[in-house]
Amino acid sequence: MSSFLPPLLVAVPLGIAFLIPLVARRLERLADALGSLATLSLLAIAVIMFPLRGVYRIGGWNPPVGINWVLDGLGNLMLVVVNLVSFAATLFSIRYMERYTAKPRYYSLFLLMVAGMNGVILAGDLFNLFVFLEIASVASYALVAFGGRHEELEASFKYLVLGSIGSTLVLLGIAFAYAVTGYLNMASVSTAIAGRQSSPILLLAAVFFIVGFGVKAAVVPFHPWLPDAHPSAPAPISAMLSGVLIKALGVYALSRVLFNVIGVDRAIATVLIAVGTLSMVVGVFLAVGQWDFKRLLAYHSISQMGYVVLGIGLGGYILAIGGARSSAALAMLGGLFHLANHSVFKSLLFLCSGSIEQATGTRQLKEMGGLRERMPLTRVTCTIASLSIAGVPPFNGFWSKLLIVIAAFQAGFAWLAAITILVSLVTLISFLKVLRYAFLGTLPKTLREIREAPALMSLSLVLLAVLCVGMGLLLVPAVRGLVLDPAVAALSQGLEYARVVLAGQ
């Protein structure tokens, strides 16, 4: 493929990340402009690239010698989601980050993180994926600690330790895969694996990948860093971390490696289903008792990631036991659609929590109340997002959860469907609590003078809220065939991936 666009997705954020400290060190306005411009242009590139398919060979070297980047339905969907949320977050940052010093450095780290995520999504080479994973991770460790207060440093250290263990395990998995096959290119590794008996070393590699990426995705046994790290970061960064980072580095990378390189058999799919269900249930029950708004949202991220992993794992399971391809596709569609939806509504919720915190100076739900008069716009957007995450029709979260439930029934897991619905109800309860305590009730005396969030912040809230309402339309068959089905096809093709990539030279 001869398009010049894919390298720009990494080059633009990297270039501007290092340009900002050079030219805009003292000029905060210039840094604002450069940051927003960068993410806006990235969004534009991702949208233009959406219909593109194929393989980009870096430096013109053919795989397996050269490094290649792969564009397929799944990757393109992820790119649009990542860059959309980063645009909303930079727009929000312009006013929100005024309370911190060193705004230009904030934008540098932010763009480094975006560059890392775009790289992870594009990478068609295991080691390349690891390098980008580390770029995004290191930038996110620094961003969590950005405020420099006690809790933030503590959360960042915890995140760093667990995150590094995860990355080391991923590297170990890559080493094992190289030991077995002698390749690093994903497509070549996959063909080499397909041509031999399954070996215990390969199984070990799969386990290391599941644990390593599982730490990044914060699925349940590996989740303890998330409820500390996500609330401690500044609100736009929380939105990025919960909205896209755990998906790009965790779920996306995991499903790419498992489905397209190693191949999902029954055991791996069962692990995915178990982990997904566990995350869903544990996350939601830990969330419902929280009184810190952002901490509550962070626990819900764990729970919602459970839905995504469950959907994808269910699809893999049905394929592995040779079930109907249509119900496998339905399960994966549910999982991937929920992934896109969760990015939108969870980042909206975190941005809402940011505007409330900016106005009231607190994150404790018990200290809020009666904000409906003073912050009508935040109330509306926050309500939309809450109903979406709880799965109330007609908002986007409802449709994706419905698909997962139907797929679970079709696969004969009626009890899984029941758990899914139960978790959804508990989610609803916990968000009714949020809405009740934050927006209804009487306004405390201390909060009489607060005002609605500034225009730019509100703009990004409205942008995401409109998406929450409108994304249900993605299921209309014509649009679905254009946007979601290619992503599902990319996963369910499984090991066909190698043939497609190697032929795409």
Place this chain on the structure above:
Amino acid sequence: MLYTLCFALFLVGLYCVLTKKNTVKIVIGLGIMDYAVNLFLVLLGYRHGGVAPILDRSTNPVDFAARSVDPLPQALVLTAIVIGLGVTSMAIALCIRLYEKYGTFDVTQIRRLKG
């Protein structure tokens, strides 16, 4: 045998990260884990009595490929070391800031976050 030692080194690092209370020791543990993996990668490409993987005009490429060690893991390890350096310096910077704020390196006393 060497692979087993490598894995043992990895476990030593993991043990250190999981049980030590001093933040700096935890960072050292992370370093040990990292180097165990690097060592493993280099071992993968090693060949007894192999030559350095530098090709010059006088050697026959086929003969060279049969005798040299695998250069790819060496390139990976170089990259992994640089990444490890970045992570370690980030971790040490955090340790210093934590010490400034809390006045201690003991993780059991650095706990304001709960729930």
